[in-house]
Amino acid sequence: MQATTEDAELNKELNTTNNGITIFAPSDNAFSSLKSGFLNALSDEDKTELVKFHVLPALVSSSQFQTVSNPVRTQAGTGPRVALNVTTTGNFVNISTGLTNTSISGTVYTDSQLAIYQIDKVLFPVDIFTPKPPAPAPAPELGKPGKAAPGAESPTAPKDISGALTPLILVHNNALPLAVLSCMVAAIFL
Template sequence: MMKQQNQPLFSLTLLLIFFSHCTKILSQAPSASPAAAPAASATPGAPTITGPVVQAPPADAPAPSGPTNITKILEKAGGYKVFIRLLKSTQVDNQLYRQLNNSNSQLTVFAPTDDAFSNLGTGTLNSLSDEQKGQLVQFHLIPDFLTIQNFQTISNPVRTQAGSGLDYPLNITTSGNSVNISSGLVNTSISGTVYSDNQIAIYQVDSVLQPYGVFSPKRQPPSPAPAPAPVLGKPKLNSSSSDSDDSDTSTTPPVAEVKSGAVPTVLPKFNGIVSIAVAVVAAAALSFS
């Protein structure tokens, strides 16, 4: 009876010892913060970064937009290979790129098609010097942004980047929605808009604008005036020279030179005998005087 009463007491003692042991183990375990981030591995010599970390942009992020590239626009449009080649060979494309990128410059471009250049004839462009090719390209550029409506109020002659004056005349007129262009050697019109924004306008033309300064025949310098004919003095003849002039067929009678105080005598030309007789008579007259 005594043994049965001690069994619950023994079991209760064991249970208390078990709970005490578990409490001790839990109190010795390190407490972990749920918000703690894993420590990054430190690189020897690397600076310590404090504050929020800015993530780098993805590798395929688009590049910032730059100034409009005229040759790229023409390449995308297609049909302007010759004009693109001229822009690049004359370095005008680089000039325009820097001009439009570093300032508030505006530009209007008349872009001839490949068919327009083929109408010039074989070898025409090759016959031009590098300077003339540059002038030809610049003649197709107006240093201003012009819409189709602006052409109705433009003043002629229009100044191009090739210059102005008699060598580079450019006149633009409108008739309804048609824009006509004349260089003096070529008449053409705008046949379409390739590109337009608030800075650049590119229009298609079906003929190459030929300026006088490149395609006109070179003016020849005026020929010098003919030199005046020399004035010949009257021949001086004496009595002895008349003997040897009988073979002269000139129609102008010679004038005989006489001594001071004598009257000059005009000797007509006869045959040799008559001339000798006249000379003897003249000499006798002088001797008596």
Template sequence: MATTFKPFSTLNFLASLLIILQCTTTLAQAPPPGPSGPTNITKILEKAGQFNTLIRLMKVTQMSDQIDTQLNNSNQGMTVFAPTDNAFASLKAGTLNSLSDQQKVSLLQFHVVPTYLTTSQLQTVSNPLRTQAGDTASNKFPLNVTTSGNQVNVSTGVVDTTVSNSIYTDGSLAVYQVDKVLLPMSLFGPPAPAPAPEPLKKKKSGAGDDVPATNDGSASADASDAIAFGSCFSGLFTGTVAFITALYL
């Protein structure tokens, strides 16, 4: 039985060769998968978009470097509340420029919780929530987180807002979007009331007084005796002068 061979067309050969060459080139150019790099808060915010003002403030105050260092050198984790550009734009004109460098640092620290909190943990945290700004007293840096259904509310005593979006989470860093800048009481709250004036103290008698008072009244008696003696002496002197004058007349 004769075997029939089908001719292999030149066109099919060239097409196959082109596919092989293309696959070989793609494999040669594809870089091997590398390990994930260290956490970088700036890159996370840049990728999310609409956080340019926050990024600029973090760079100026070096807060971004501090956050990255802490995240990459500890297992404690961190939670960041990130205000959008619109949140900063809604502030009163000149608000940020009126702050000193240290106050800007405190403002950003007020947006950072030094522990990793998931959305479910935010619903059960104890208030006031401690931030990197420190003191949680009512007139300092109190941050209160409450929930209503699935909505997470954040209050500072100056502003109230909600967590509108979860931007990033990796088990050690959580970044949540807020639509208002979290203004702390210490920087933006009403001034503390002035202390009440102290009652006036009764003036004590000093050593320079003309007649020092004593309990038994001896000073007053001495003064009276001195006045009486002076009067008697004056009268006696006047009488003597008059008597001598009469003898010579």
């Protein structure tokens, strides 16, 4: 938090607003389970967004999780790119981002302005951590004379891709994220 200056931002908010703050604090094991060097490889902007994604700009007591509206607003913003959803079953509070699914494992601290809850995984917003599709391969040059390798298709021969489009149509109808759809398209045409 200090490296991103989010600690100063939180102190300022706690002293100037009446809404309070809720923080989801990943356990030491949550950070230990990350790939070595993962956090250091992030840009400063991504680190800041990652920290802000763990902070709600309002105090949420443990009993209020049953009544929050999803997606829950974080300091990283709102919308599908930084969606954070909370579901409850009894006293069990589950948190899902689309990439991370975890639960609150305990209360670290709570008062009238601040609540800190321990979670078992680092929360990853889709905006930063969805794998980016590979860059498209350069288009083959058509019409140049040359000999194709034995068994290879002619570079000018059209490919029948009609069967390959069926999974795309099914995926699109189920509304998977655009990044997943893009990866599938790239895989089909590569």
